Amino acid sequence: MSGKIFYASAGMGRKVQAQALVASDGFSARYDLDRIRGVFSRPEHKLAGESYRGRVLVLDAAKGGVATAWMLYEMASRGVMPAALVLNRVNPIMVQGAALADFTMISGFDVDITKAIANGAEVEVDPTAERPFIRVV
Amino acid sequence: MKLNDEELAIRAGELGPLRQWAIEHQIKVGDYLGARDFVPVGQAHIMADTESLGAAGVAWLEHWTTLPAGQRLVRIPTITDPRGTDFAHAARLRQQPWMIDLEHRAIAAFEALGVLMTDTCINYQTIMPPVRGEHMAYGDTGVVIYSNSVCGARSNFEGGPSALSAGLTGRTPRYGYHLDDRRLATFLVELSWTPRELSDWGALGGVVGRLAGDYSQVPALVGVERVPSADEIKHFGAALASFGSVALFHMIGVTPEAMRLEDVVPAAASLKTHDVGEADIRTLRASYAKDIGAVDVVVFSAPQLSLVEMQTLAAMLDGRRAEIPLLAVTSPQVKPDCDRMGLTARIESAGGTVLSGMCFYQSYAREIAEANGWTRLATNSAKLTNILGGYGYRPVLLSMEQCVAAACAGGTLT
Numbered sequence: 001m002s003g004k005i006f007y008a009s010a011g012m013g014r015k016v017q018a019q020a021l022v023a024s025d026g027f028s029a030r031y032d033l034d035r036i037r038g039v040f041s042r043p044e045h046k047l048a049g050e051s052y053r054g055r056v057l058v059l060d061a062a063k064g065g066v067a068t069a070w071m072l073y074e075m076a077s078r079g080v081m082p083a084a085l086v087l088n089r090v091n092p093i094m095v096q097g098a099a100l101a102d103f104t105m106i107s108g109f110d111v112d113i114t115k116a117i118a119n120g121a122e123v124e125v126d127p128t129a130e131r132p133f134i135r136v137v
Numbered sequence: 138m139k140l141n142d143e144e145l146a147i148r149a150g151e152l153g154p155l156r157q158w159a160i161e162h163q164i165k166v167g168d169y170l171g172a173r174d175f176v177p178v179g180q181a182h183i184m185a186d187t188e189s190l191g192a193a194g195v196a197w198l199e200h201w202t203t204l205p206a207g208q209r210l211v212r213i214p215t216i217t218d219p220r221g222t223d224f225a226h227a228a229r230l231r232q233q234p235w236m237i238d239l240e241h242r243a244i245a246a247f248e249a250l251g252v253l254m255t256d257t258c259i260n261y262q263t264i265m266p267p268v269r270g271e272h273m274a275y276g277d278t279g280v281v282i283y284s285n286s287v288c289g290a291r292s293n294f295e296g297g298p299s300a301l302s303a304g305l306t307g308r309t310p311r312y313g314y315h316l317d318d319r320r321l322a323t324f325l326v327e328l329s330w331t332p333r334e335l336s337d338w339g340a341l342g343g344v345v346g347r348l349a350g351d352y353s354q355v356p357a358l359v360g361v362e363r364v365p366s367a368d369e370i371k372h373f374g375a376a377l378a379s380f381g382s383v384a385l386f387h388m389i390g391v392t393p394e395a396m397r398l399e400d401v402v403p404a405a406a407s408l409k410t411h412d413v414g415e416a417d418i419r420t421l422r423a424s425y426a427k428d429i430g431a432v433d434v435v436v437f438s439a440p441q442l443s444l445v446e447m448q449t450l451a452a453m454l455d456g457r458r459a460e461i462p463l464l465a466v467t468s469p470q471v472k473p474d475c476d477r478m479g480l481t482a483r484i485e486s487a488g489g490t491v492l493s494g495m496c497f498y499q500s501y502a503r504e505i506a507e508a509n510g511w512t513r514l515a516t517n518s519a520k521l522t523n524i525l526g527g528y529g530y531r532p533v534l535l536s537m538e539q540c541v542a543a544a545c546a547g548g549t550l551t
Contacts, residue, residue, distance in 0.1 A: 010169045026382075030189070031527045034503070042527035061351040063382050064524075065278045067499075069296020070189040077193030091352035091382050092170060092313065096296040099165040 005135040006116055008086075009108030011127025012095070016104050017137065018083035021055040022119040023047045024112075027087065027094075028064025029071035038080040056125055057082045058117045058134070062091040069093050072101035084125045086134050088113055106132040138167045138310065139174045147306060153208025155201045159302035166299060167310025176272050176311040178292075181211070181304035182260060183252065184218040184276035185297040186499035187239040194297075195243050202249035210251035215304035216264060217247065218277045219441065219466075219496035220256050226492055231508035236501055252304065256494035257468035259441050261288060262367060264470065269393055272315055274303030278378035279371070279440050279520070285385040287370055289393040291315045294352070294384055313352075314385055320394065322357035322387055322401040324348070325408050330415040331362040332373075335446075336536045338365065339372040339519030340418040346381025347421075348411050357387040357401050357408075364391055368443050375440050376519035425522050426533045431548040432515040435459070435540045438466035438497035439521040447475050447491075450537060451483040459488035459544040462509070469494040488544075497521060502528040515540045515550070 023046035026032070034041035038053040062068075075081035084104035085094065098105040106127050109116070117123060117134065124135045140148065148164070150157040163175070187195060201209055222232055222240050244254060255264055258277045261284055267273050269289030275281045276295050284290040293313040295303060303309045313319055326345055332338045345356050356377070365373065370388075377383050387395035395401045402408060437450060442465060450465055465484055467475065472493035475481045481491045498521060506512065506529055514532045516522060517540055522532040533550070535543065543550055 012165065012169055030498075031524055033527065034529075041529065044526060061382070065379065066184045066276045066294055066296040067186075067189040069298055070185065070191075070194050073197070073298075074189070074191030074193050077191065089351045089353070090169075092166065092293045092299070093296045095166050095169045096162075096299040099162055099169075100298040 003136065005133050006109055006111065006113060008106035008132040008134070011106035011132025012098055013084070013102060013104030013127050015124070015126040015128055016056065016083045017122070017124045018054055018056045020058050020117050020119065020121045020123045021047060021050060021052060022058040022114055022117050024060055024114040026061050026063035027057065027059045027085065028062070029068040029075070031064040035071065035075055035080065052082045053080055054083050056084045056086060056123050058086045058114055060087065060114055061089040062087060062094040066093050069097040069100065072097040072103050076101045076103065086113055086125060106134060138164055138172055144175060153204060155204055155209055156305050159305040162298060162302050163306065163310050167312060170310065170312040172310035172312040174311055175308040176315050177308050178213065178272045178274045178303050179267065180265065180273050181213060181215040181295070181300045182218060182275040182277060182280055183215065183297050183300040183304070185243060185247070186219065186221040187236065187243050188221055188499060188501050189297070190243060192239065195239055195246065198243065198246035202246050209249065211304035212307040213304055215252045216255040216260060217252060218256070218258050219499050220244070220494055221500045223492040223495045226490060229490060230500065230505050232501060232505060255469070257441060257470060258496060259371070259443060259468055262443055263468055274300050274309045276300040278384070279375035281384050282374040282378040282386065283371060285314055286374060286387065286392050320385060321355065321403060322408060323353065323355045325410040326356050326358045327410055327412050328358055328360035329412060330418070332369070332418065334536050335369060335372045336517040336519065336534055337418055338369045339376040339517070340421045340534060341413070342373040342376030343380040343421050343519045343523060344413055344417045346377045346379065346383055349381035349383045352382045352384060354381065354383055355385050355387065356383065357389060357395060357398070359389050359398065361388055361391060368446055371440055372519065376523065379520040379523045422534050429513050429531055429533050429550065431550060432461070432513040432533065432543055433548060434461060434509070434511045435463045435515045435544040436497050436521065437464065437517060437537070437540070439518045439524070441496065442467045442471070444471050444474050447471065447480045450541070451480045453538060453541045454484055454487035454489060457487055457541070457545045460547040461544055463489040463544040464492055464497065465489055466492045466495060466497055498524045498528070502530070506530060515543050
């Protein structure tokens with residue numbers, strides 16, 4: 001799968017490269033995370049118990065409430081945060097949070113991105129490209 | 138995004154650096170989400186509890202407060218969602234001094250920006266309900282979905298930074314539910330059973346929210362047998378928004394934009410229909426009750442309780458005694474009425490605690506669980522049930538009566 005590239009409809013933030021943490025599940029900083037320990041804490045989440053620190057999270061859809069708009073900034077201030085967020089579908093809160101935190105995020109694909117990227121793959125995410133993309137390296 | 142002269146001036150910094158930051162933030166968000174321009178808004182509502190803000194967020198707010206008044210004050214009525222504590226009961230909750238200090242600092246910062254500290258998520262019941270067609274920049278998903286669906290207002294989910302930005306610029310990017318075509322139904326729900334009490338309305342919201350799956354979805358419910366009360370539809374909407382990240386629903390014959398099905402379903406559209414009945418609600422409830430024989434605490438919160446809910450709770454507790462902590466959370470607007478009408482005294486004389494201006498899950502839920510030894514929690518709020526698992530709780534969704542019975546039986550569930 002090395003070199004395979006998937007284009008997103010929108011992106012923001014900086015170019016990053018890191019190991020992907022992938023699941024066909026949603027994302028909300030308040031609902032799903034223990035932000036102090038840097039792990040998924042919601043028992044029903046498919047990544048429950050997994051550390052997200054420094055990983056490119058590849059998930060299905062933004063979920064939950066509005067708190068993530070502040071929480072990404074708070075997580076960044078402590079350095080306990082993912083490297084980037086890659087979603088099939090966003091909600092405005094993720095975009096607002098990423099904008100405040102200067103966090104890397106891309107979303108909107110022709111394929112189900114959670115099926116296209118293997119868990120643990122090394123990936124490059126470039127939201128600055130003319131067409132934002134995620135690429136397996 | 139296309140900017141008018143005033144917006145260009147704000148962007149150029151002519152109205153100061155805070156408004157300049159605000160409009161740059163809004164443009165970044167609007168560009169990502171496909172907004173072509175801005176729309177003026179009537180109010181902003183900011184979610185900003187300090188568990189979410191953290192020390193970094195509070196410091197970020199504070200650094201703007203040294204600007205001259207003309208550069209830092211919001212331009213439209215800007216109100217707040219619940220805070221992270223009720224100062225009068227922080228010790229009862231075993232919250233730490235650093236939490237209280239952060240809350241004081243955040244409040245001082247917001248006040249310096251001209252924000253009205255309403256501290257409520259039921260502003261549509263208590264402050265100034267929006268008017269049909271009025272554009273808003275509301276935070277709190279429950280506020281947005283109620284205002285959009287029941288009042289016919291127009292708002293997206295505006296997280297704290299974006300709601301503050303809207304307060305400062307008086308506008309928000311025009312995308313999503315500000316647009317006519319985004320307000321049409323995307324799927325139908327055929328109801329064969331109409332809930333009877335609040336927790337069932339919340340559970341129905343949870344079921345429909347799981348069907349929806351993301352923010353772009355707009356369910357239209359067909360077959361509701363009666364017009365729900367404001368509190369019933371509040372619980373339904375809050376859970377729908379929580380489980381599904383949904384910001385708008387239609388209830389055919391009930392909500393203002395959907396008097397007829399064809400009002401929200403284009404003639405040529407062929408929408409997927411889901412049948413939902415009592416069994417689906419029971420299944421959702423049952424999924425939260427596994428292996429819980431007793432609870433440590435009973436919580437009524439999320440959304441804050443209305444005066445009518447407080448009256449109902451007081452009546453259920455009359456002549457009884459809660460043997461485990463029973464927390465009832467309401468708004469700072471409702472609480473004085475509860476005091477004046479004796480409801481607070483009735484609840485507290487039965488062993489309950491009435492909290493004001495906070496919300497349970499926004500008040501350092503993980504830390505107060507650890508400090509108080511609370512793991513198993515009973516509530517009649519489906520929204521709260523959905524949220525608290527990530528904070529380490531094992532929640533169970535019961536009716537208000539069942540919650541009261543559990544509290545009075547020392548936590549034992551019957």
